[in-house]
Amino acid sequence: MSKKLSSDAESIHNSCKSSYLKKFNDYHNAMTVVAGWNVIFETDKFLKKINFYDWFPSLPAAQNQERKLTPDSAALFNDNHGMIFEIKAGFPNSDDLFDKELDQIKNYDLIDRLNGKDGKQHLIKTKDIVILLDSFCPVDQITKRIMEKLANKGHSFKLSKSNLIVMEYGYKEGVGQSFFVMKRSAIKENGAFQDLDLYEHLVENLKPINIKPDLFKDYLSKYMVMNDQPPVIFTLVFLWDKGLYKCLNKEQLEDISNNKTFKFEIELSPQQLVNMINAQIFQQGIFNIAEIREALDALKDIGLAKFDKESQKYLVTFKDLRRISKRGEMLEDKRNVQMDLAEFFASELCLARIREEIRQKKDEKQLFMFPENDQAVDK
């Protein structure tokens, strides 16, 4: 029997999948913003001015050194000026949630030292906090709202030691060349950069900064994960694409190379996997155990892993997913077409979620027409 979703279920599935994929894309875009500023600070105008550009720093709060703050990146200038960057795909509409987002920015006001290239922390005298918003959201409207809250003496959002600027980021297609573009929101309430070159270009001349992919691609390949928790699809893709292969033993490696089909059971604890990734893939550990556990649980939900409570280990089934997507119910094209991993995992997770919901509601017949003993993943 063919696996078919009812049209209602298909629409739920599609919107669920889009939501997972949006988080995945937002995360990648945020990486691009961090890489983009790295490119800017490598240009002739900044090379001599910048002491260190820090990807995903962990910085102490001025009053409480134990408290660590984690903006997306930070730049220490030689004249003890600092820039702190926070990237957001958007701001929530509701006032409470909007203010909650601003609390995070408010905390960055407490940062009084940044990491330098000598590995030491340096006190900064002046500081710009830059919020970068995805150009798909109403940037000017959000900027205005932020700046009004900042100017409102009765509001809790206050910055005493920092200058706040809101920028937007996005992509633009030129002739024969696409660009990653960053520009300052032009509304008059927006803050201005203290650095004169940035001021002249972005504030005075109201010009954007256009970066060719060629300039930032190396960074994207070198630094794969940010310090913000990656969305689960991102971690899953990383595990399937890079991490789990490293866990195969010699016999499995031989098998994978010589046979057209392969299917291995890899037994591991989240800690073992974190250790392996940190030792073999990253120089410094960036994935933490909670993120890896979340991804392993997701694999369990879609039928690609089992969890043994006694040993607290997961038994992951590592195999060529093309054979599954070939029969995947969401694929219109039945040829030997491979879905990309992000889409595959998003699709399977949504199916698992919908099924779980159905099980709870015991309303299976209304929403789905699944064959008996249906499995999300062909085993």
Next chain:
Amino acid sequence: MNPHHYDTSKIFGFLESLRQESTRKSRFKATFFLFHSSASPIKVFEKNKHFEIKKDGDIPTCHFRPVFSHDLRKEKKQIMPGGDFYLFSLEENLGIWAICSLQEGEFNEKRINRFFSYWRCPFTKSFLSSADIGKILINLRVKRLNSEVRSIRSVAYSRHKKATINFDDYEISELLDQINVSNSYLSSIAFNLIVDNKQVLKARINRSGDLVYNEGDINLFFDCCIVQAANILRNKVVLLSNKNRKKYSDNVHPIQIKYGNDVFADKRANQKMVEALSSIKRTTFTVYHANPYFHGSLLDFKDGSSFDVYITSSKTISLIPSFQASAAAFSRVISNIFETIEEGVILEEPLRKSIAFDDLVASTNV
């Protein structure tokens, strides 16, 4: 690679003696499989139970033992044919070798070519693009006055029609033009070298880098076709080897594919890249960003090589290898991109010069 580095007289003599000894002189056929190996192939064969070294020396004779298997599902016994082959050192210092087989298709395909794709096989083969094959054949024509290379039968694959097209009895330059115009790539070509209206050489070259001698001047075949193909292989292997990112190093070593025309002018063409990556056997891929620029990644299950793939402009693709990246895996990815999108030029990405801030300020309408 200079052809004079070879002790060609020995090789020519050997090949000629094989031809003379052949019981099927009229249908004598020698297939050459070119490959790169940093280790001595003879030692590899010595250690492998499937091989037997029958005669060592300048040109060792090896035997590939037959394999008997029993397909339980089909209840059928299968025999994988065995056979002899010869090992030529083309440029030992650079690790360029050729296996020469006098046998027919089944042995060549099921045993020798399959061995090249075997996990433990430390040899690297590389594909020949249409331009590579053209270069070999045009060089052959240049070597002889009043000569022309004519296709007897050539098979090209049309990307547009998604079907093969045969180009029979074409002069080589004309054939290459036709292939270009029809948005195709050359898959194999059987050709004649005709000098003063006489057939001087009959041979065949295919895209996976195998060269077949059929009849005629074997010295010329070796000197021009094999040596040229070995040159191309050597250059590719050198270009694509040791590009993996080293542990504790921040440096990446990208490889570029450059096109002379705006292949990705229309961003819908990015979808072609998804098609190219998704069609590579035994890999898994991810699209991180599809439009307007493209960023994807790929893991090759065969040997664990992984790459990031970027379309950085309408004329450029960049491949950034990760911590593991073999020349063979690079070759597989590039070959698929060539076949699906268009054949371009492979080169090491030039070291980035200092960036001027003004470059980032430039108009996007460049």
